[in-house]
Amino acid sequence: MARSRVGIWLIGARGGVAATTIVGLAALRRGLVDTVGLVSELPQFAELGLATWDNLVIGGHEIRNVTLYDAAQQLVDVSRALDPRLVVAVKEDLDAIDANIKDGTLLNVGAKIAGLAKDELREKIETPRQAISRIQADISAFAKQHELADVIVINVSSTEPPFDDSQLPTSWNELAPLLETGDCHLPASSLYGAAALELGFPYVNFTPSVGTAIPALCDLAEQKKTCHMGHDGKTGETLLKSTLAPMFAHRNLQVMSWVGHNIFGNMDATVLDDPENKKTKATSKDRLLGEIFGYHPQTLVTIEKIDSMGDWKTAWDHIHFKGFLGTPMVMQFTWQGADSLLAAPLVIDLARFAELAHRRGETGLLTSLACFFKSPLGTKQNDFAKQFDMLEAWTKS
Amino acid sequence: MARSRVGIWLIGARGGVAATTIVGLAALRRGLVDTVGLVSELPQFAELGLATWDNLVIGGHEIRNVTLYDAAQQLVDVSRALDPRLVVAVKEDLDAIDANIKDGTLLNVGAKIAGLAKDELREKIETPRQAISRIQADISAFAKQHELADVIVINVSSTEPPFDDSQLPTSWNELAPLLETGDCHLPASSLYGAAALELGFPYVNFTPSVGTAIPALCDLAEQKKTCHMGHDGKTGETLLKSTLAPMFAHRNLQVMSWVGHNIFGNMDATVLDDPENKKTKATSKDRLLGEIFGYHPQTLVTIEKIDSMGDWKTAWDHIHFKGFLGTPMVMQFTWQGADSLLAAPLVIDLARFAELAHRRGETGLLTSLACFFKSPLGTKQNDFAKQFDMLEAWTKS
Amino acid sequence: MARSRVGIWLIGARGGVAATTIVGLAALRRGLVDTVGLVSELPQFAELGLATWDNLVIGGHEIRNVTLYDAAQQLVDVSRALDPRLVVAVKEDLDAIDANIKDGTLLNVGAKIAGLAKDELREKIETPRQAISRIQADISAFAKQHELADVIVINVSSTEPPFDDSQLPTSWNELAPLLETGDCHLPASSLYGAAALELGFPYVNFTPSVGTAIPALCDLAEQKKTCHMGHDGKTGETLLKSTLAPMFAHRNLQVMSWVGHNIFGNMDATVLDDPENKKTKATSKDRLLGEIFGYHPQTLVTIEKIDSMGDWKTAWDHIHFKGFLGTPMVMQFTWQGADSLLAAPLVIDLARFAELAHRRGETGLLTSLACFFKSPLGTKQNDFAKQFDMLEAWTKS
Amino acid sequence: MARSRVGIWLIGARGGVAATTIVGLAALRRGLVDTVGLVSELPQFAELGLATWDNLVIGGHEIRNVTLYDAAQQLVDVSRALDPRLVVAVKEDLDAIDANIKDGTLLNVGAKIAGLAKDELREKIETPRQAISRIQADISAFAKQHELADVIVINVSSTEPPFDDSQLPTSWNELAPLLETGDCHLPASSLYGAAALELGFPYVNFTPSVGTAIPALCDLAEQKKTCHMGHDGKTGETLLKSTLAPMFAHRNLQVMSWVGHNIFGNMDATVLDDPENKKTKATSKDRLLGEIFGYHPQTLVTIEKIDSMGDWKTAWDHIHFKGFLGTPMVMQFTWQGADSLLAAPLVIDLARFAELAHRRGETGLLTSLACFFKSPLGTKQNDFAKQFDMLEAWTKS
């Protein structure tokens, strides 16, 4: 059974994914909705004693001035993705959780993200270590106030520009001292990760930002006997790629090209509209085909910000393949999903499974959770069916 | 290693699938094409000693007056699915194989199929047993002439109307006597199956017709220590359903409706345009979703004859599903495949794998070959990834 | 300027189209929404003095027991096509209009429609003439109570089975006596039409039911110096056909086949699910291509009831055409529109334009309104651009 | 009646469009194909006395080392867009026409195009005037040798980078002297245009390159009493935009965003893969929506080179529009056309109509031909139906 009460600490706590996660948990707690979309509610996971809605407490870090209710209203008005009546029904809960959300850090997030933040945060000057300490103080206070047996830190903040870790020391003992000065260029996603792991809490990176995917932070996780995983939640086009590509492989149909064009218009899209930040995302979406096929078809992944779409991410994929006797054939699909609604249940699933892993004493990368990620760390398995087998096997173990 | 020479005996030997299979094998033998589309050529099956192109000999039964070359030209001119230069390059082989193709039987095939046949066949009067004997004589002569170690009989003839076997005796010993009189209403697909099994040869049913999916014929296969499998080759829309549906299930996304609309225009389409024959096909395409989901979304499968499409089967599928917090979302796909080109390599694969099974002494239904069929006999496994796992496990066993 | 106050009398007044029309007019009157979707609000029609929102009064006939508010809630809850807050904001208006809605007639509507009706109506026995008189009494009382200068009767009730008028007399004077006995088989849509025309009011048929498309009723319109038009509002797939087909014609691209597959799930779909009623609709959707091209490509229009879709009519069209040197090419489109939301503004447009025509003293079929209809009466013009030219020319005349 | 013999002089004479045009004319002349795809063969243009296949003679300029037969074979082997048997049937004609194709100029075509050219051309040094004179000598010799009454010069060469003409003098008399020195930066498309107009021949620009769309060249056309037109042949996505956008406008449906994603893989794609050259094309494809709507929805046009597609240009368009009561709806289409096969008949049409215009003594921009162009010069009319009306009206005048 899950330890009495469990915290979910969201980095980016008033973003689209976070707000939907929070609305969803409140609605589940109030019995207003069913459990559709939650992997952890599948029958095969019923006996695992996962944390219950009543035992999950939410807090987090954020950099913008906005309320959770307003964030949720965006999904109602701009995107028609949430029912207005549902948001009104949980307004009280949203207002209460707003009190658990603290100021985050902007260290090395790049100009695009910094541009979203409130002024006082943009002007704040602190060393990485000071930022980490402040973050840890917030999380510890939250854990204490709510008498939490565990806190799962989940990064659902904006995608950062790519970060090159090749010059960093690979052990935590060597990296730690560098955090004392401004010279260390670790981005916020990694600082939050370091803060969590150092406290012994699990860290899950739902974004393509680097987070804890750095040797020295993997080292830290092992030292602290805690666990972590990432990265980039697999919610739409990439989910389909990892499902369909194996079929082409198993039929020996030769994929000549795979084109994916994504349009959406929420704040995530605004951030990804910056070429630097987009690079991080596109890399994450494009890697898997070569790994599944064993050869490299021409691939193209474009992500474009189209304001009217709001949270509706629409992807068109065009798969050009060669069949028997060289005959070219085509499969096309369009995927019309509300992005935050696809992501939020997975955030809840990840919190529950990560809590289980931590309770079971697992350390390091949770590769059994690969099926939740576009670019799962610590494994080359990108076949979704096989990844799901891994999840089932792990929960049965 | 495959026994020296192996025969493939095609029922419907001058239809679209058969002609493509024959063109393909000739082209492979002459080194004109690569092995794209052939499952049995995947690296993981390289060590099984499957029959080689040089060792495969083709014959079959047919009911129409046409040459293989003309049948192949249809795929060139009407459908632009085969390169005209390829067909010219193998014309000599096609002409030679024409000599191995004998007159089939029209017993209980229904009016639509009988309408395709040449006059002398339509007028022929024989009992089921006489038909079986004639069929067996043809196959045996073929095996003898070409010194074949085994003959795999594969049904690629037109889809028959549904056949109700509930009144039939379930043992071969009780069924066999009924074949002596015209009262036995077994359709041709079953007579060909009985003929093959009685000779101890494997029988593979690539069509949705009933074939050997009758208790008494299953009994015959066991008696004769031979093997069989069916039914309905999985080449397009159903392949995608069996690949995509598990993903929706694994993500706990609730499929509310799944609509599939298929258009094509070849002779298969002409036969399926008859409501009776279409019923057999639609049932075969529609069954699996309930089995994968464990609940029954509304499903609709329509198959329409559109002449201009020729062999190009285009399917549009619209999947309406409910995500988190009840948000409805949509996936659509279109599949544009040349039907015979998708089917032909699987016919070759099935011949090779069935020969392997027979050589290994397996009897009864070859459930390990489930991944090749829309409605695999003897198993409820409809998840394509799991079916492929079964194939791999079997070949490794 | 439009005569002081104008009535819109809706046959089928609590159906999806009607409820949306009524919600829309109330919202326009309250200034809650803009005029998107209303053709009559285009700048080129600004000077015509069309009836204003404040001057339009709604009443109608209905056969089911339901309130307008409940009908509108269906579009909120089942279809997510209307914003729940908008419906709440106009609830008062809906409740008021409910009082203007009277019991309709079920004469010759067929079993499917009769099955929707409340019991007392199903049991009612009256001759066609009695029904007409009752209808006229309702409309006249409405006109009197609200001091209306004109009443436009618009049929937005369920699609009736096909009606064969070939045995009917072609003059009103000969037809009228037949209405006195039950032997006259005129369906309800025609009886409502006769009632309106006899009162001298315009009648617009937004459905594919026969309505006033009968020589004797055309005669009646002329006698009464009033006007009428139909039939079948052009809102989705057919709108696109009438827009795209001329392009293929103008480029001399030869359309070989045009397949349209429509899925939706509202009550209209339930009625059209009856093969008899569907026939009326499919005919209406399929006619125009031959008229535009001057030759007959293979066409197929299917309409299927898929419950989860609610009011969202999704159409997939596959257009297979031959280009230069015989090269086959393909255009496909999908149209995802909320059916009632597409129809309702056109109902308002038609009321306003019909009122204008009546005020201008026009009699007979209003062919200038062809652009609003799938099967415009009295003209063979099916090219949407040309139809729109006709509308503009007429308003300028 | 067309003057006895008419020349078509193609700039880019061995490119995809040109090769297809030439194969097509040869096939028409030999009676091997019908006239599908040719606008000028519509019945309404039958009485215009347009040039006949037998009277059209082809020549042109090119910069690459390749034969017409090889260029045509590309369309057979890479793209499966032409039937191999057709190309073989006209090989003799292609070989003969090769002799009429002369070396073009590379002046100011940019690095990408220059990179395609054969070495001797890349090394050639000449002033703009020298290039013009050389071009004129080639065209004059062709006209003389084949006893041509007129020569229509049509630019079907690669798309050049954008050219800014704002610093150029606007009269020919002032521009002409600048051609004597290398300082004049007019690109090749304009030099070919100047050459043609100066000779008194019509010039048609099928590409988005600047060509004669420069005040001084318009002046030259008037001086020489000849005609010209451009630019950018309207063959696919833009054709659909100019057909569909007016429908949205006429229904007062508010288009919020229109996204078009184009993939193809021929040599045109290779050139457009250069960001500079692509800019010219994207501008040309994106302009019209604002002009049709009178407001500016968000638009995005992307063009991507996907090698496997060859000549098959596939466009996916996603049109997000707002209907009545603010309800968002979606139309999507995919267009799968063989680009050169769509373009070639229009090249022939343009030659025939331009010859007619010239014969009729028209001078300046041929705005009546607007329907053939993505960005028609000299008119703001972008509604395809209205453009076609203009063509019909002109031919009747």
Ligand SMILES: NC(=O)c1ccc[n+]([C@@H]2O[C@H](COP(=O)([O-])OP(=O)(O)OC[C@H]3O[C@@H](n4cnc5c(N)ncnc54)[C@H](O)[C@@H]3O)[C@@H](O)[C@H]2O)c1
């Ligand atoms: N389907 C999905 O929605 C999906 C799938 C996979 C990954 N993701 C990723 O999840 C992340 C969140 O997506 P979203 O749609 O909610 O985006 P969003 O822009 O709505 O939310 C991100 C939030 O993070 C906040 N933030 C940014 N930098 C921060 C920092 N340094 N500290 C604290 N807060 C910070 C922002 O203010 C914002 O509120 C993105 O990186 C996205 O790429 C989303």
Ligand SMILES: NC(=O)c1ccc[n+]([C@@H]2O[C@H](COP(=O)([O-])OP(=O)(O)OC[C@H]3O[C@@H](n4cnc5c(N)ncnc54)[C@H](O)[C@@H]3O)[C@@H](O)[C@H]2O)c1
């Ligand atoms: N992708 C595919 O093409 C595909 C996939 C799955 C199943 N199938 C099934 O395979 C079968 C063949 O498809 P096809 O496209 O080649 O059809 P086809 O109509 O081109 O060929 C069928 C051939 O069988 C012959 N035939 C009919 N009845 C016969 C009989 N009693 N004895 C001997 N010959 C007979 C016909 O004359 C014809 O030549 C069909 O049942 C089809 O449904 C095809």
Ligand SMILES: NC(=O)c1ccc[n+]([C@@H]2O[C@H](COP(=O)([O-])OP(=O)(O)OC[C@H]3O[C@@H](n4cnc5c(N)ncnc54)[C@H](O)[C@@H]3O)[C@@H](O)[C@H]2O)c1
């Ligand atoms: N886009 C569109 O929605 C669209 C487009 C073109 C045509 N139409 C046609 O408009 C009509 C209405 O469509 P809908 O979606 O509102 O359907 P609906 O089923 O929601 O509404 C029809 C209404 O008519 C009522 N009715 C049936 N028979 C009647 C009778 N004899 N007298 C009085 N009322 C009667 C029904 O009770 C129902 O309330 C249908 O015929 C439909 O085919 C709709």
Ligand SMILES: NC(=O)c1ccc[n+]([C@@H]2O[C@H](COP(=O)([O-])OP(=O)(O)OC[C@H]3O[C@@H](n4cnc5c(N)ncnc54)[C@H](O)[C@@H]3O)[C@@H](O)[C@H]2O)c1
């Ligand atoms: N549907 C269509 O194919 C279509 C539609 C509209 C416009 N266009 C335009 O038509 C042009 C031709 O398209 P394509 O597909 O044939 O391209 P292509 O690349 O196959 O052919 C262009 C030819 O022009 C030649 N060329 C380049 N620069 C030249 C110069 N300065 N002088 C002489 N020859 C030169 C090239 O060597 C090549 O053979 C492109 O600009 C394209 O954008 C094509």
Ligand code: NA
């Ligand atoms: Na998101």
Ligand code: NA
């Ligand atoms: Na081109």
